[in-house]
Amino acid sequence: MKLSAESAVGVAKTRPTEWQVARMERILESTLDLIGARGADQVTMRDIAVASKVAEATLYNRFGTKDSLIALAVIEDFESRVGTPISAQSPSETPVQKIIQGLAAQSNEVLRVRGFSRAMIGLYFKPDGDREMADRLLAAVQATYRPMIDEMKKRRCLRDWVSPTLLLEEMSDRILAVIARWAQNAFADGELTNRLILSVLSTVIAMSRGQQAIEAEGILAALVADSTLG
Numbered sequence: 001m002k003l004s005a006e007s008a009v010g011v012a013k014t015r016p017t018e019w020q021v022a023r024m025e026r027i028l029e030s031t032l033d034l035i036g037a038r039g040a041d042q043v044t045m046r047d048i049a050v051a052s053k054v055a056e057a058t059l060y061n062r063f064g065t066k067d068s069l070i071a072l073a074v075i076e077d078f079e080s081r082v083g084t085p086i087s088a089q090s091p092s093e094t095p096v097q098k099i100i101q102g103l104a105a106q107s108n109e110v111l112r113v114r115g116f117s118r119a120m121i122g123l124y125f126k127p128d129g130d131r132e133m134a135d136r137l138l139a140a141v142q143a144t145y146r147p148m149i150d151e152m153k154k155r156r157c158l159r160d161w162v163s164p165t166l167l168l169e170e171m172s173d174r175i176l177a178v179i180a181r182w183a184q185n186a187f188a189d190g191e192l193t194n195r196l197i198l199s200v201l202s203t204v205i206a207m208s209r210g211q212q213a214i215e216a217e218g219i220l221a222a223l224v225a226d227s228t229l230g
Helices: 005-012 018-038 045-052 056-063 066-081 095-112 114-125 131-154 164-183 189-207 210-226
Strands: none
Touching: 018 045, 018 056, 018 066, 018 114, 045 056, 045 066, 056 066, 066 114, 066 131, 095 114, 095 131, 095 164, 095 189, 095 210, 114 131, 114 164, 131 164, 164 189, 189 210
């Protein structure tokens, strides 16, 4: 894992040396490995210290609590894997089509690293959790869809009262809420993609107009007709 400059400086308080950055990356990678193997609840600070070859006291001095360390590791991983704009699609694809592709990609990633995903969503909704890390997670989710929403704004496809920021916030809330229900085993893995699309397209329809709204309505209607979701 390559540590972001923001996290490196934030944890070290001052500009870190290469050795400090390398040690921090090792700690975060060890944390992710343990979470993936055991789940966040079954990992202790001592486990992380042993795996990353540092003193347990060092972890407490640097991160304060296990939750803070896990939060940093999970957010760094999420930002590197998912929280980047999806820009490889053909220019001929519409914003709605790109949104759907983004949701499918995020769903696949959530299922691929399910241990990290459950830890991530648990930290986000934890009442006394690290809000700075929660905000970074939210920003990573929004970064994925901002190009599509900006394109809808440029095409005048948003309703007069809707700003790109408002639509992104509503979409992100829906995405994280659906993933949270999945993490609680409310539905099967195979339903995650369709549930994300259904929830997000409902928001897009309510806040858009013109061809993009019509396209979203058609896709949603077809998905509902073919869906076995309860």
